[in-house]
Amino acid sequence: MGKHPLPKGFLAGGIHCGMKKKRKDLALIFSRKRCKVAALFTTNAAKAAPVIHAQRQLARNGGARAVVINSGNANCMTGARGLKDARKTAGMLAELLGLGKEDVLVSSTGIIGQFLPMKILGEGLPRLVESISSKGLADAADGIMTTDSFRKISSRSFDIGGKKVRLTGIAKGAGMVKPDMATMLSYIMTDAEISREALKKALRSASEVSFNAMTVDGDMSTNDTVMLLANGEAGNRKISEKGKDLELFLKNLSALCRDLAKMIVRDGEGASKFIEVRVKGAKKKADAKRIAGSIADSLLVKCAVLGGDPNWGRIASSAGASGVKFDPGRMEITLDGVTFFRDGKVARNVDRKASSVFKKKNVRIEVNLHSGRENAVYYSCDISKKYITLNSFYTT
């Protein structure tokens, strides 16, 4: 079953149908039993057709048995025809799988402003259905990638009342080696028996500390989607909206989502270093996260990390620019374990050129506001010339 087994009752697969030149471009996730589904979608006003379609389906049904994902074409800015194509894709797949069309969700990622190649898709779907198996997860993970340089899978298992419950997820990143391709997609399967409200609560909560706490270039896609599918086959006592079982489920889901989020950041295009930003001692959690996000998004901070320059002034400035009110004199700034500012004073005058800070593959920025007890973490990466090259001169 490999390192990351599928939860009970799930099958997956992926094939190359011709939307992309060579790499796999179609993936399928299937469950023997109907799943409850919790999902989060982009808040972009220019939502892609499959996002609108999936939102409507889930508002109506709250569940599904299959998710089909294509890469290479985002089916975005494609108007009424795009929506019709998304419905048609779901319908064709439902027929092939012997399901109702309300049991199929669709997702897309790739270029904006082109219609889905329905003929190619129609020819590919039967082969896609044939490809699914209990060993097909890696192929599915490959099928959703656009310009990711490695596949992203993570899994967890834990006991609830003596029954083993599994969580297994795949993701694709915002590594935009080719233009127009900038979508974060993630699909997480579980065999847990869980109420839909608990499922939604867990996904929202886990995403806050993972997918919603990472940044590659600050751009938000039109197709971003995270889905959590639960088919209940583990036979555990039902996880409800409160209590220890939900806590355990959430703990494992959060760890899994953090795994995937970190992989996405590490695979950020042109990125050479992974950045963890920790903000401590804030009055409110939201403030801590906003400051961490402001530091993580700062181009000047990313450049400092790239250059191995412990430029703490940029970190103070980007924290201050977050919009959160705080006393900068109480700030403590520690980079890779070395404190640069504390008690209102410069703590250390380093020879920045000779410093060991920001020199490794993984760097850590810590800001303590010393004004409360709330913390937050944000994941980011540095920016390199390669990013500029990749996103500017795609034809050469």
Added chain:
Amino acid sequence: MGKHPLPKGFLAGGIHCGMKKKRKDLALIFSRKRCKVAALFTTNAAKAAPVIHAQRQLARNGGARAVVINSGNANCMTGARGLKDARKTAGMLAELLGLGKEDVLVSSTGIIGQFLPMKILGEGLPRLVESISSKGLADAADGIMTTDSFRKISSRSFDIGGKKVRLTGIAKGAGMVKPDMATMLSYIMTDAEISREALKKALRSASEVSFNAMTVDGDMSTNDTVMLLANGEAGNRKISEKGKDLELFLKNLSALCRDLAKMIVRDGEGASKFIEVRVKGAKKKADAKRIAGSIADSLLVKCAVLGGDPNWGRIASSAGASGVKFDPGRMEITLDGVTFFRDGKVARNVDRKASSVFKKKNVRIEVNLHSGRENAVYYSCDISKKYITLNSFYTT
């Protein structure tokens, strides 16, 4: 008097005192009569000492006769000693000029986290005072620059009731060729007789369409300052908070501020192209501006402009990511006069490589939402590998 004469009763000058290696690093603006002063400061929580000092002075007095600006040291994250140094600088200058210390404002720009070199400053101030003249504007403009590649001056004159009124401004940009130097400063002088309320209103309004409608890299400085000084020497009938005279003053002030803002963007570090983003047909002005700002700030859009790629999908996506709700199907996207998306459909399938769009030094992005009558303009520049180099490897 040169191309940009000073308004009546103003003198200016600039010298090299030793805070920077070679270039001028100290500037002075002086008025024979007391000026009413309107000012806008950074909203960064980590405000520099001179910003705090100037805010306090203006809250108390509402006016000044002199502004001294140093470049090379931001006097930021310097705590109580930084504030004392700012006060001391004002006091020394006041004594040299025979003014009360409440009549002097100070500004700083440069590296964060180092104390002002008070000895060097103290030796430089007497020479600075000697340097001022009616012809010293260019020297003052040079004195406030950090890594700007050219000096930024603009002026206007117009008649109010038969009296000639002048507006003359200088600015420095956020061209951060060296790290830690990321401040926008601008000082505008006028000999207009104008009420302080009218002056404040005019500066807020003009800044909205100029300094607050431009972006180089989305980073906000700890020292940003715009000051408008009016000494009333033109002898015009007093401009009040309403009416045609204020409109005329505002029109000229806005044009001057736009001149300076455009110069700052053109001089953005590593920038090769100037981008004007126009958003039309919004329901609210704030919505139009927010969408324009989101497009102007998008790294992917900047990369597309650099690469000469008319990637309209990125523009649709960054407009959608602004947080403003609108119907993407009604959007019209026009790049350098060529319409790519209209009436819910792709208007043109170009060979993007061969297209003439985004190939010139000045590019224009137009988005019409077709849902209202409000417009906004934002100024930006592309991003290049040089930006990354300049901000990462400052020691090499």
